Each structure stands twice: as C-alpha cells, then as structure tokens.
Amino acid sequence: MIAMRMLTIGLLLVAVTATTPAQAQNWLDQVGNAVESLTAPLQPPKNQGPTPPTRPTEPTVNVPVVAPVAPPIPRPRPETLDGAAPAETAPPAEAAPEIAPAPEAGEQAVPATVAPDAEAEAPVDMRVYQGACPAVINGLVAATMVPPLSEEGCGERSPLLVTAILSRGRMVSLANPVTTNCAMASALPGWLASVDGYASSVLGSPLAEIVTGTDYMCRARVGGEAALMSEHGFANALDISGFVLEDGRRLDVKQDWPQADAPEGRLWRLAHDAACSSFTTVLGPEANAEHDDHLHLDLGCHGKSCTAQLCQ
DSSP: OOHHHHHHHHHHHHHHHSSSSSHHHHHHHHHHHHHHHHGGGGGOOOOOOOOOOOOOOOOOOOOOOOHHHHHHHOOOOOHHHHOOOOOOGGGOOOOOOOOOOOOOTTTOOOOOOOOHHHHHHHHHOOOOOOOOOOOOOOOOOEEEEOOOOOTEEESSSOEEEEEEEEEEEEEEEEEEEEEOOHHHHHHHHHHHHHHHHHHHHHHHSSSEEEEEOOSSSOOOOOOOOSBBBBBGGGGGGGEEEHHHEEEEEEEEEEHTTTTTSSSHHHHHHHHHHTTTOOOOOETTTOOOGGGGGOOOEOOOOOOOTSOOOOOO
C-alpha cells in the first residue's frame, strides 16, 4: 500500500516538471491535496487513549463422558442356607445308651460309675487386682508382683515381694524378701537414703544390707487394743531390726539403742526420727517392751482424717 502511494507521488512530480510554471503551480496544488488525502489515514487519530489489550479466548476443555456404573449384584445365596444342612455337616445320630446286663443269681449288683462333672472340678482362678507400682517402674525398689493375699480380716490385692531398695545410687539388699503394698515400697527409699548417708559419713561405711523382721502377718495389734487388726495384716507395715555395713560391721537395735552417745546408738535414733517424716506410725524401744528389738514402720490411718502421726 505504501509503495503504491509513493509511485503515485513520483508520477505527479514528473508531470509537474514537464509543464509551465502556472501549470506547475496548479499541479503542485493538486499534488498537495492528493498527498494529504493519501497520507491522512496513516496518521493516528487525535485525542484517543491507548488501545486496550484484547482479552485472550479461554481454552475449551473437553469433558470425557463416563458411562454410569451399575450397582453391585449380590452373590447368590448358598444352598446350605436354603434348606437342610449338607450330609457331611449333619450331626451324627445319638447312640443309644448301653444297658448293663442283669446280674446272675448269687452275684451282687455293682453300681455304675458316674463321671464327675468337668466344670465342677475345674479350679476357680482368684481374681487379680494388681497394677503397676511407680516405685517398681522407676527403679526405686527391686520387687515382683505376687498373687493377692486374702485371709479372714486380712489381705492385700496387689502385694509386692521386695528384695532390694535404692539408696544413693545403688541397691541395698534385704536379708530376707518382704511382702508389702505399693505405698510402703514407695516410702522406704527416701527413709533409707537418710540412714545410709549417716552411716557413710559418721561410721565410715555405707549400708550393705537391711535386716528385717515381720512384714505381712494376719494378727491383731501388739501393745494396743487386741480387737484392732495390725497393719501387718494388710501388708502395710515392716519391722527393721538391724543393718549390715559394707565393711562387715553389724548394727542391732536391741544392742545399740541403749548406747545413746555412741555413733551406733545415734544412728538408730536418726533412723527412728527420719522415719517419722515418711511413715504415719513409728514405734521403737521407747514405745513399749514389745518393740525393744526393732523399729516398727507402717502407713496406718490415725484420727478422723487419717492425717495424724504416731511417733514413739
């Protein structure tokens, strides 16, 4: 289009040069008008803003046609459910009872032996109420669960058989395993650590063994009302009669308690006083004659609110 316009302008210029000045002026006016008419469409329109961009055409997505899914068809009903059971599963005919022959003349009839009832002879398992004891889980005591204890007026649902107690990072063994409940097992480590620390610093040797007395025993209280059951009957009490140090020395309540000023006598008094902060009942040689050879420790209830303590 532009080339054609330029060719037209060139031809007009050639024609102008071949005429007279007056004709040339006339031709020039005509050429100017022609040029304006030819170039006018090429000029952009005035006072118009930028052309807005053309919005792209959104692509067309072909949605596949999915055939409808037929509902599931139930499986055919087994033949064994429509009628009688098959021959191989039919129960066998009950055999007729065998009749013993009648005894002959002169013979005594022997009664038939009746088979004992199997369910009646089967032993009934005792129900177990045991649960995990935190003192055992945390390694504060070495103990195992034993079957529940049940006697007339006594018992414990979740007894423990304790063989050692943790003290100052090591296990101190018991001369004889003791049966206690979880509460007693949990109170022993803190008390023993106090006694062990005294023995190590004052006597120069830590504890190696604990000599125990009565643990679980179904009996009435000693030195009190006979009608009341002892805490020993609930695996809630323990008697301590001696200690063995790692250097081999033996400490005994009956022998050392009277020596109040000796290191051994002071150890037993510290053991007694420290127990009063861990147990609700602490009885020693000064309580009564029945406790002159051991310390009695238990977690029995005293007072209406079970918060009172007995420390003698």
